[in-house]
Amino acid sequence: MGLSIGIVGLPNVGKSTTFNALTKAQNAEAQNYPFCTIEPNKAIVPVPDARLLKLSEIVNPERIQYSVIEFVDIAGLVKGASKGEGLGNQFLENIRETQVILHMVRCFEDENITHVEGGVDPVRDIAIIETELILADIQRLENRIERLTKQAKHDKEAATLLVVAKDVLTFIEQEQMAKDYPDADNELFEKLNNELHFLTNKEIMYGANVGENDLLEDNQYVTKLKEHAKKNSADVIVLCAKIEEELVGLDDDEAKEFLTDLGIQESGLTQIIHKGFDKLGLISYFTAGVKEVRAWTIKKQITAPKAAAVIHNDFEKGFIRAEVIGYDDYINSGSEQKAKEAGLMRLEGKEYIVKDGDIMHFRFNV
Secondary structure (H helix, E strand, O other), X not given: OOEEEEEEOOOOOOXXXXXXXXXXXXXXXXXXXXXXXXXXEEEEEEOOOHHHHHHHHHHOOOEEEOOEEEXXXXXXXXXXXXXOOOOHHHHHHHHHOOOEEEEEEXXXXXXXXXXXXXXXXXXXXXXXXXXXXXXXXXXXXXXXXHHHHHHOOOOHHHHHHHHHHHHHHHHHHOOOOXXXXXXXXXHHHHHHHHHHOOHHHOEEEEEEEOOHHHOOOOOHHHHXXXXXXXXXOOEEEEEOHHHHHHOOOOOHHHHHHHHHHHOOOOOHHHHHHHHHHXXXXXXXXXXXXXXXXXXXXXXXXXXXXHHHHOOOHHXXXXXXXXXXXXXXXXXXXXXXHHHHHOOOOEEEOOOOEOOOOOEEEEEEOO
């Protein structure tokens, strides 16, 4: 199960620089003019997880396979994007493909870097982008309602869906996000969302791009952004895109030393991935053998057969049982065999809910 994060924001807020840094690939131009990113840049990067390294020290596998995350760098949006301004709808459609939105917001002053709105104001900038997302959803919903109206004349299911669609439209027209719709758990709302992929129903994280001197103490812009985010139950990740870019090319030890010198515990990449996992309710379980130590990404609260299906559908179809060792038990024992000898390996059936960090081996018969 992959995780896709779209990096969005106004032009010149640090999206492409952040993309370059986060993906450790200098394949997105970072220039001081709007629309330097014309096609969405995509990159697949490994999810950092120190647990894999500890498992590998014990197992000594031929390779380590991390979970992966896709970053999509989407060109800068401006007022009127939903109506085609700038490069408009093309970019909005790219956002629909992602699961989480990382909304980069400029929180630094620099007279040498143009701001399309003439000055730094994070809350205003957020309002511009989110208004365009709302307008794009309204347009898409209106088109769906037009089709449903025709179908409803001879289709009861369409008529029922039409009622919900109109109600959602009324709600969004009041400049509300679809994710705040009061009856969002309704099956018909979920059906609409599956069809239309509401932009305003996606989880949003704010990336506060600051100067190096503002990393350890929030400046006025970050404070303002955090106040806004708190009202909307959103997370804020404070990072310096320039520093993240400097981390490119450093090995793990060098990067750790670099961050320590700055008084920072985690890089922006690590924070973004951890927050993204949390937003989507994702966890990892592991398989550990001499060929490969690997992380598998699953939703929280799923059963062992469903977790097995992430490896191969046949594992779910012919599921017999799962051999499970908790991560801490495995590490403390020093090997799989010692964990077994200590009685720490459990045999779990179809109802077992997989826990984060479980080391698993599936028995199946097809």
